[in-house]
Structures are given as structure tokens and as C-alpha cells.
Amino acid sequence: MSTSTKSNYDRSAAALRMRRISKSFGPVQALSDVSFTVQAGTVHALVGENGAGKSTLVKILAGVYKPDSGSIEIAGSVHTFDNPNQALAAGVSMIYQDLDLAEHLTAAENVFLGNELPGKLPFTVDYKAMVQKTAELAESFNFKIAPTAVVAELATGDCQVVEIVKALARKASIIVMDEPTSSLSESEVDRLFEVVRNLRRKGIAVVYISHRLEEIVDLADDVTVLRDGRVVHCESVTKLDIPHIVRYMVGRELTEFFPSRSVKLGNVRVRVDNMSSANRISNISFEIRAGEIVGVAGLVGAGRTEVARAIFGIDKKTSGAILLDNQELSIDSPSDAISCGIALLTEDRKRTGLCLGLPCAWNVTLPSLEMLGMKRVINPARENKIADALARRLSIKWQGPQAPGDSLSGGNQQKLLVARWLLAEAKFMIFDEPTRGIDVGAKKEVYLLLNNLAGQGKAILFISSELPELFGITDRILVMRRGRLVANLKTTETTQEEVMHLAAVEQNR
Amino acid sequence: MNKFLRQMLPFGSLVLIICVLSALRPDSFLTIDNFLNVFRRSSMYGIIAIGMTSVIISAGIDLSVGSMMALCGMLGAAVMVGVGGADPHGMSLIAGTVAGVIAGTGCGFLNGLLITKLRLQPFIVTLGTMSFFRGIALVMKDGQPINVPSYKYLSEGALLHIPVSIIIFAVIIIAAGFILKYTRLGRYTYAIGSNREAAFHAGVNVDRNLVCIYTFTGFLVGIAAMIATSRTISAQPTAGLGAELDIIAAVVIGGASLAGGQGTVTGTIIGTFLISFLRNGCTLLGISTNAQLIVIGMIIVLAVAVDQLARAKTRTS
Numbered sequence: 104m105s106t107s108t109k110s111n112y113d114r115s116a117a118a119l120r121m122r123r124i125s126k127s128f129g130p131v132q133a134l135s136d137v138s139f140t141v142q143a144g145t146v147h148a149l150v151g152e153n154g155a156g157k158s159t160l161v162k163i164l165a166g167v168y169k170p171d172s173g174s175i176e177i178a179g180s181v182h183t184f185d186n187p188n189q190a191l192a193a194g195v196s197m198i199y200q201d202l203d204l205a206e207h208l209t210a211a212e213n214v215f216l217g218n219e220l221p222g223k224l225p226f227t228v229d230y231k232a233m234v235q236k237t238a239e240l241a242e243s244f245n246f247k248i249a250p251t252a253v254v255a256e257l258a259t260g261d262c263q264v265v266e267i268v269k270a271l272a273r274k275a276s277i278i279v280m281d282e283p284t285s286s287l288s289e290s291e292v293d294r295l296f297e298v299v300r301n302l303r304r305k306g307i308a309v310v311y312i313s314h315r316l317e318e319i320v321d322l323a324d325d326v327t328v329l330r331d332g333r334v335v336h337c338e339s340v341t342k343l344d345i346p347h348i349v350r351y352m353v354g355r356e357l358t359e360f361f362p363s364r365s366v367k368l369g370n371v372r373v374r375v376d377n378m379s380s381a382n383r384i385s386n387i388s389f390e391i392r393a394g395e396i397v398g399v400a401g402l403v404g405a406g407r408t409e410v411a412r413a414i415f416g417i418d419k420k421t422s423g424a425i426l427l428d429n430q431e432l433s434i435d436s437p438s439d440a441i442s443c444g445i446a447l448l449t450e451d452r453k454r455t456g457l458c459l460g461l462p463c464a465w466n467v468t469l470p471s472l473e474m475l476g477m478k479r480v481i482n483p484a485r486e487n488k489i490a491d492a493l494a495r496r497l498s499i500k501w502q503g504p505q506a507p508g509d510s511l512s513g514g515n516q517q518k519l520l521v522a523r524w525l526l527a528e529a530k531f532m533i534f535d536e537p538t539r540g541i542d543v544g545a546k547k548e549v550y551l552l553l554n555n556l557a558g559q560g561k562a563i564l565f566i567s568s569e570l571p572e573l574f575g576i577t578d579r580i581l582v583m584r585r586g587r588l589v590a591n592l593k594t595t596e597t598t599q600e601e602v603m604h605l606a607a608v609e610q611n612r
Numbered sequence: 613m614n615k616f617l618r619q620m621l622p623f624g625s626l627v628l629i630i631c632v633l634s635a636l637r638p639d640s641f642l643t644i645d646n647f648l649n650v651f652r653r654s655s656m657y658g659i660i661a662i663g664m665t666s667v668i669i670s671a672g673i674d675l676s677v678g679s680m681m682a683l684c685g686m687l688g689a690a691v692m693v694g695v696g697g698a699d700p701h702g703m704s705l706i707a708g709t710v711a712g713v714i715a716g717t718g719c720g721f722l723n724g725l726l727i728t729k730l731r732l733q734p735f736i737v738t739l740g741t742m743s744f745f746r747g748i749a750l751v752m753k754d755g756q757p758i759n760v761p762s763y764k765y766l767s768e769g770a771l772l773h774i775p776v777s778i779i780i781f782a783v784i785i786i787a788a789g790f791i792l793k794y795t796r797l798g799r800y801t802y803a804i805g806s807n808r809e810a811a812f813h814a815g816v817n818v819d820r821n822l823v824c825i826y827t828f829t830g831f832l833v834g835i836a837a838m839i840a841t842s843r844t845i846s847a848q849p850t851a852g853l854g855a856e857l858d859i860i861a862a863v864v865i866g867g868a869s870l871a872g873g874q875g876t877v878t879g880t881i882i883g884t885f886l887i888s889f890l891r892n893g894c895t896l897l898g899i900s901t902n903a904q905l906i907v908i909g910m911i912i913v914l915a916v917a918v919d920q921l922a923r924a925k926t927r928t929s
């Protein structure tokens with residue numbers, strides 16, 4: 104393992120030293136001989152494709168799994184963790200992608216959850232002191248949070264800050280962040296980066312897992328690349344650029360990351376006219392031609408997902424019309440939308456996408472049973488065959504059509520959803536953050552897929568928080584702010600800066 | 613432990629219980645009469661358990677089945693007596709039977725409607741209707757049973773020497789197994805139980821399917837109620853008291869998960885027989901009804917604990 108020399112920080116002390124960690128699950132070797140060292144006061148990025156072993160490694164660090172061999176050294180002393188509490192006590196705090204907060208409690212209550220400051224009477228807690236301590240801690244790191252705010256009412260970015268303060272309250276010296284930016288808007292990301300830099304300044308070691316390589320180049324000091332359970336590279340970030348990192352991750356160079364767009368646009372397929380819904384959005388109008396990919400940009404809370412929900416019949420429309428191939432549609436529920444030929448790949452494939460406990464084939468055919476002539480009787484053999492053919496077409500990796508959805512990796516789950524809507528023969532497909540939390544290789548496949556779908560004459564609405572991918576594959580970009588459409592731009596005639604500005608800055612009229 | 617073994621676990625326990633009882637009480641246990649007796653009891657609760665299986669797969673629960681059973685029996689018997697006098701015969705018995713089954717269907721429909729339209733949790737709704745149905749059954753004749761002395765066909769009647777109730781049970785097993793496995797209603801039941809939001813986003817009409825599931829369960833309760841009435845040749849307002857617990861236990865022992873999305877008719881039948889044989893065995897071994905509660909309670913927790921453990925093993929290995 105090479106040690107970096109670039110530094111403005113005191114690197115004498117290794118906050119964490121994981122040595123020769125191996126771990127297998129049954130026949131699967133998840134990690135082999137992984138060594139991982141993080142210096143205090145640095146941000147160390149951990150990258151790798153899905154299934155490379157990142158989560159296993161940090162779960163071992165957090166005491167969730169026990170390694171088969173190898174040792175963990177924190178600030179010079181060796182630890183073995185039998186459970187997460189021991190890791191917490193040793194100063195390791197995990198901040199998971201799906202935050203671990205009690206929604207109905209206040210920020211301060213969450214910060215001291217399980218660790219409450221005792222009140223004067225036995226069995227009571229001193230809420231005032233907890234609020235004050237929370238404020239002090241946040242203050243000392245230059246964070247802005249309201250200790251008495253109820254977590255459910257906070258934005259995702261603020262929730263993360265609460266998680267971080269919670270870690271600090273437990274005197275964490277090592278903070279592991281798993282995909283922290285995947286559900287943040289650009290401005291929230293900037294704020295989070297400030298928070299992370301403040302942590303670094305105070306000598307905390309941050310392990311940072313992300314699929315967004317731009318962030319890593321921007322934020323991290325060192326980067327360790329895992330592939331197939333082994334460390335393939337470890338170096339200071341200053342010596343690496345994104346193509347290099349990608350090459351280490353996939354073991355090959357992804358030359359053309361975005362497919363070239365050369366689709367000839369057809370007639371107007373979709374027209375949304377002056378649509379408003381009870382859920383935040385008002386007076387939305389746009390058109391999509393056959394073969395066109397239209398992106399939707401905007402900050403979190405700008406109403407992008409709400410547009411999709413209104414079209415798909417989840418939120419009640421208060422006005423406006425949706426036309427598909429010049430026919431006005433009346434849609435009051437997802438089943439109406441589906442029978443009209445509209446598909447929605449929701450942003451949260453776990454919550455609103457897949458039935459993870461059920462077989463893959465069932466997930467694929469769920470909206471299409473009637474169309475497949477299985478309105479009365481389901482033919483499982485035929486169903487499996489249909490799903491199998493789709494899996495081959497999309498190169499989905501699974502153990503078979505009857506394997507449960509949760510046995511697939513994130514990228515393959517996403518493809519399973521794509522298979523579902525391909526089968527449903529949708530003419531208008533809405534993709535809401537389809538590349539969230541999937542690895543670069545899978546991302547590239549999703550882009551190719553979108554491109555192919557457009558090539559077949561489908562109209563595609565592509566909602567994304569990542570500007571590079573919007574610019575990589577769309578023909579036009581709609582920019583939303585506060586529930587309204589503020590711009591409709593040709594992708595080739597605009598810049599990321601312009602879109603960001605439109606999305607983030609209130610215009611003076 | 614592999615998946616197949618895990619699924620065979622309840623069946624294995626069932627075989628084990630039968631073997632142990634055969635060894636301990638060969639004279640009284642291993643008789644056709646005793647087995648028919650166990651089968652009859654199983655068929656009555658098993659029919660309801662099959663409905664409960666679909667409810668539990670959809671991530672719901674129906675606590676009202678026991679009370680519903682009493683109400684259906686009372687209404688059915690009331691129609692018999694109303695049409696045919698003190699000792700109803702023939703058509704009046706048929707009319708009453710149909711009335712009882714319709715009553716069950718209606719009760720189930722009411723449960724489904726309350727759950728979906730008022731957006732209430734099934735536990736709360738059926739806790740309410742459990743009390744509500746029992747109350748009506750008790751108030752009807754001021755707590756007195758209704759006697760229907762000639763209503764014997766469903767309990768004593770036989771086709772080709774097989775008791776009618778067992779034949780009805782078999783038909784329902786096949787029909788329900790088919791519905792769950794080979795129809796959209798069944799498929800949607802699993803989908804709703806596994807992830808209700810995802811099912812909705814995939815175009816499943818969640819409310820309509822849930823109403824169907826609870827109505828179907830009510831229909832089955834109606835049938836079971838009439839078999840119970842026939843067994844005692846009277847409708848008891850206290851019939852099925854606490855039955856919901858035996859039934860839910862049977863379904864869960866059969867491998868269904870209260871979290872939804874899991875469960876099979878086969879599993880439920882095995883679970884039902886397991887409990888029936890246990891109760892029967894306890895009786896033959898001279899364990900009092902009161903002490904049986906202790907045994908049954910321990911078995912339920914043990915069975916589910918072992919199942920969970922096996923499940924966790926299959927997941928990580």
C-alpha cells in the first residue's frame with residue numbers, strides 16, 4: 104500500500120489501520136487480504152463498482168460483520184468488534200445512505216439517542232442540556248442546525264448534519280459516510296462538502312464512499328479503489344484523475360461514457376399542457392417528440408418528481424391536460440397511466456419500485472399480466488420465459504427468473520425495472536433518477552438503454568440531479584424551480600452553469 | 613439449511629407428532645375414527661385459515677373471524693328457524709346455509725371496505741368488528757343458542773364414505789391454491805404484501821384487491837360457520853371464541869410472515885393439522901384443556917423461532 108505525501112495536515116497519526124482483512128459469505132469471497140489505512144484529518148475515498156466489497160469493508164469496520172481474518176487498529180490499539188456498539192465506543196460512526204434517525208424526535212433528541220443526558224430525577228432526561236450541547240457541538244464545527252427542529256421536517260441535507268453531530272457527540276474519531284450525496288441537491292452537496300472539510304480541519308478521519316467521482320476528486324485526499332474484494336489501487340487524489348480512477352474500478356477504460364445521440368426526432372408524442380397538481384407544481388407545459396430525451400433539472404424540492412407523479416396519476420391534477428400521440432388522456436391512477444402507455448421508473452426502487460421479496464419474473468410482469476393474456480390464468484412457464492428473454496436482452500445478472508429481487512445488485516435491480524416497462528410496451532417513459540446509487544459500469548448501460556429506447560421512437564423524460572449526465576444524453580433540458588418550469592433549453596445551446604443558475608437563483612422580473 | 617429443508621420443517625414436525633402419538637397411544641390414536649375426528653376439526657378451522665393466509669400474505673390480519681363465525685351461524689340458523697319452524701327441514705336448511713355464507717361474505721366485505729376507505733390498519737378495524745360481530749351474535753337471542761336438530765348433513769353426511777366437510781375443505785384447498793398461484797388476484801396479493809407502494813406504482817388497484825381478499829375470507833368463514841353449526845346441530849353465539857388465535861398460529865407455523873408477501877396454502881394446511889393433532893394428542897394423553905393452552909403457546913413460539921432462525925441462515929449463507 105503506497106502512502107501519500109501530499110498534505111497540509113498532520114499525517115503522523117494513522118486514525119485507522121485495517122490490516123489484511125478477509126471475509127467470505129458462504130462460497131463468495133467478499134474481501135481478500137484488504138488493507139486500508141486512514142490518517143487523522145483526511146478524507147479517504149473508497150470507490151469501486153457495486154459488489155466490489157466497499158460495504159462489506161465498512162460493515163466490518165462498524166462491527167456489523169466479523170472478519171474471517173485480519174485486524175483493525177484504531178489510533179494505535181487493536182480492536183475486535185462483536186457488535187456495532189463496540190465499534191461506536193471505539194470512535195467509529197457510520198452514516199448510512201438511508202439515514203438512521205428517529206423521524207418524530209427533534210434533532211437534539213436524535214443526537215443523544217441512546218446516550219441521553221440524565222436529568223436531576225432518576226429515569227428522566229435533561230432535554231434543555233441536550234439542546235444546548237447540540238447547539239454547542241454544531242457551533243464548534245460551524246454547522247447550522249436547529250436543535251429543537253423535528254427531524255421529519257428537515258431537508259435531507261440537514262438530517263445528514265444531525266447524523267454527523269450525533270457521531271461527534273459520541274466522540275467519533277472516524278466517520279464513515281456511505282453515498283452521502285445521492286439524495287442531495289447541488290447546493291446541499293456544496294454545504295455537505297463544507298461540513299466534511301470542517302470535520303477534516305478538526306482532525307476527524309472521514310471514510311467517504313461515493314459513486315460520483317467528480318466529488319471525490321474535489322473533496323478527498325486519498326482514494327482506495329476496490330475491485331472484486333481486493334485493493335487494486337491506493338493513492339493520493341492529486342495524482343489521479345477521473346479516467347484513471349474509472350480504469351482501476353472497472354479494470355478497463357470507459358472511453359465513450361455517454362452514447363452519441365444521433366436519433367432523428369419524430370412528431371410530437373407527448374404534450375403536457377398547463378398542468379397543475381395538488382402537490383406543489385403549477386402550470387407545467389412541455390412537449391416531447393418521438394425519439395427525444397428530455398431532461399428535467401432542478402434542486403431537490405423543485406417539483407421534478409411531482410411532475411412525474413402528476414402525469415402518472417399518483418397526485419391529483421387540479422388543471423391541465425396530457426396528450427399522447429394527440430389523444431387527450433384521462434389519468435386518475437397509475438393503472439390508468441399504464442394502460443395509456445406511460446411508464447414511471449420511480450426514484451426509490453426499494454420503496455416504490457420493486458417487491459424485493461418476490462421472484463424477479465413476478466416483478467417484471469406485474470403491470471403487464473392482463474396484456475400478456477394472463478388476465479384470468481397466469482402461465483408461470485411462459486412468464487419465466489418472457490422474463491428470461493428480457494433479462495438476456497438487458498444482460499441482467501440473476502440466478503434465474505425465480506430468484507428473489509433482493510438477490511440482485513442495485514444496478515441489476517434497476518434493469519429489472521426497465522425490463523418491466525419494456526414489457527409493458529410504454530410509449531412514454533419517465534425515468535426518475537435512474538442512475539442513483541449504481542456503479543459506473545451499470546450507469547453506462549442505463550445511458551445506452553435510454554438511447555436505444557429513444558431510438559425505438561419512445562418519448563423519454565429523464566429526471567436527474569447530476570448535471571453531467573443530463574448534458575451527456577438529453578436533447579433538451581427543462582429547468583424547474585419552486586414547482587414551476589423556468590426554462591426549456593436545447594442541450595447543445597446551454598451550459599451547466601446556466602442551468603444551475605436558473606435552477607438555483609430567483610430571477611428578477 | 614437449504615430452502616427445501618426449511619419448507620419441510622413444519623411437515624417434518626407434523627410427521628414427528630403423529631409418530632410420537634402413535635407410539636404412545638397406539639390404541640386410541642391410530643384409529644380411523646380418531647383421524648376422521650381430527651380431520652373434521654381441521655377442516656372447520658382450516659377453511660378459515662386458508663382465507664387468513666391470503667389476508668396475512670397481503671400484510672394484513674383478520675381478528676374478527678371467530679366472532680364472524682358465531683354471527684354467521686346465528687344468522688343462518690335464524691333463517692332456518694324463521695322459514696321452517698322449530699325443527700326446520702329441507703329447503704329451509706338450504707336457505708339458512710346460503711344465508712350464513714352470504715352473511716360471512718358481507719362481514720368480510722365490510723372489513724375490507726373499512727380498511728381501504730377509511731385507510732385504517734387491518735388490526736384496528738378487525739379488532740373493532742371482532743367485538744361488533746360477537747355483540748350482534750349475543751344480542752340476537754339474548755345469548756341463547758338456536759337449535760336446528762335436523763341440520764346434520766354438513767357434519768355427518770358423506771360422499772363415497774368421505775365426510776362432506778372434508779370434501780368441502782379439499783375443494784377449497786384446491787381453489788384457493790389455484791387462486792393464489794395462478795390468478796392476478798393471488799399475484800397482486802403477494803405484491804401488495806411484499807411492497808404495497810411498489811404494487812400501487814405498478815398499476816395494481818390495491819384497494820379493490822384488498823376488499824376482495826377480506827370478502828373472500830368472510831365467504832370462507834361463512835362456510836366454516838355452517839359446518840360448525842351442523843356439528844353441534846345448533847348455532848352458538850359463543851362459537852369460535854378465541855379461534856382467530858389458533859387460526860393465525862396455524863398460518864404462521866405454515867411459514868407465512870406477518871410482514872406480508874410470504875405464505876402458501878400448503879403451509880397453512882400443515883400448520884392447521886399440526887395444531888389439531890397437538891390438541892388431539894394432548895387430550896389422548898390426558899392433558900386437560902387448560903394445560904393444553906400452555907403446550908400450544910410454547911409450540912407456536914418455538915415453531916416461528918425455528919423458522920426465523922432457518923430463514924436468517926439461508927439469507928447469510
